[in-house]
Amino acid sequence: MWNFDNFLGKAQLYFSRAASHPHAEDDEVALWILLGFEFLLRAPLARVHPTLLADPTGDSIMHAAGFRAKNPKSIQTSGVISRLTLVIPEFSERESEAKFLIGLRNEELHSSESPLAVDQAQWLPHFIRVADTLCAHLGLKTEDVVGADIVAHGRNLVDVEDKKLTHEVKTRIQAAKQFFSRLRLDEVQARIKAAESSVGRDALVRQYLDSVTPGSGQLAFERVECPACGNRVPLRLESVRTTKEWLEGDEVKSEIVYIARQLLCPICELSLVTTEELRIAGVPQQYVIERSEDLMERYAGDFEDDYGND
Known part of the structure; x- marks a missing residue:
């Protein structure tokens, strides 16, 4: 349930769905990327130990430790982001960007608004910077995880003013x-x-x-x-x-x-x-x-x- 390789593989699957979409500015592209982002966030914690992703209530921690348990639950994404700042020191600089991206995804999934129908420059560069930090910690190239085309696209957009x-x-x-x-x-x-x-x-x-x-x-x-x-x-x-x-x-x-x-x-x-x-x-x-x-x-x-x- 909290396997590092499976998290990474699932993230790559969702990123590939975004990259293979025929229309570059479709909201669906953003949604696949932000759904894959959830799994990429959880991968570093899973590599340390699955218990870092287990909900502290009930028997979820026991399940993560290898014992059978009923209905194990994961911690919320806010908890994942908080724990990543301890596991990856450099992630503290990206914490606010990660929260912004997850907030964008939550608003898309849980409200009647369409927050993803915006200029990609407003969110894609944030995603690339967070992905760079996570992938560097995992010893991976961001291009190999997210896809070279999406990474090149994000890095060419400018969202910070001098x-x-x-x-x-x-x-x-x-x-x-x-x-x-x-x-x-x-x-x-x-x-x-x-x-x-x-x-x-x-x-x-x-x-x-x-x-x-x-x-x-x-x-x-x-x-x-x-x-x-x-x-x-x-x-x-x-x-x-x-x-x-x-x-x-x-x-x-x-x-x-x-x-x-x-x-x-x-x-x-x-x-x-x-x-x-x-x-x-x-x-x-x-x-x-x-x-x-x-x-x-x-x-x-x-x-x-x-x-x-x-």
Whole structure:
């Protein structure tokens, strides 16, 4: 009932269900992760001794010690978190985050609200940090337990603000607003026209490509409202994971999760060059783009024209 390997295996099973979901932003993804999180939390205590997970009332402790007992019960998750701070010294720094995640799960399961229908940046980075602490204590790689795609996704989202950087970004936006306010209407129109021309677009793309480091994910662009001048400008995106494919009619579909990386406004000259700067400026971090491929086209080249006619 309180076996370490079984807890770990069950956690991995639930995490794999989240990773294999075809829609990246579906509430079900969050629910599978948070259900798996429960078992990951209990695994370190089970490895020390099953009695750490047994309810102190009744015969549960005797059951954990190897004796037969009727209806053994586990301690509540709040007790698990409290005991983890004693078993894993580093866990004290993650205690509040663990409680936040369990609270989110409880609200989803026990209320009529939908707390998981939120931006994943509000909870996924918290989960990754707690999982990192638990897995490091167990001598395991978080990617091997949770899944490389989900871990990469969580680590690319930003949820903690640097006060110094926040001040810098806000100052930069204000300066860009002032610059834009001094432009004449014909100058604004000329800048917009230049940015929308093929030459302007190519120049902007080259700027983006020059900033890409080797080994980066697939690039894409999304037009968003500039935080300073309000014009629609290209935002550079970088892929962090691709969902499991699904078949819809004659098309094979999947979703690619992109993280915002850089915004260079050619109109007011605002420059935001990291995901954290974009978050501070109020630009959404995450974008999900559906990819579609014709089923016949995918497999058309796999066989010779006379295959099966000999």
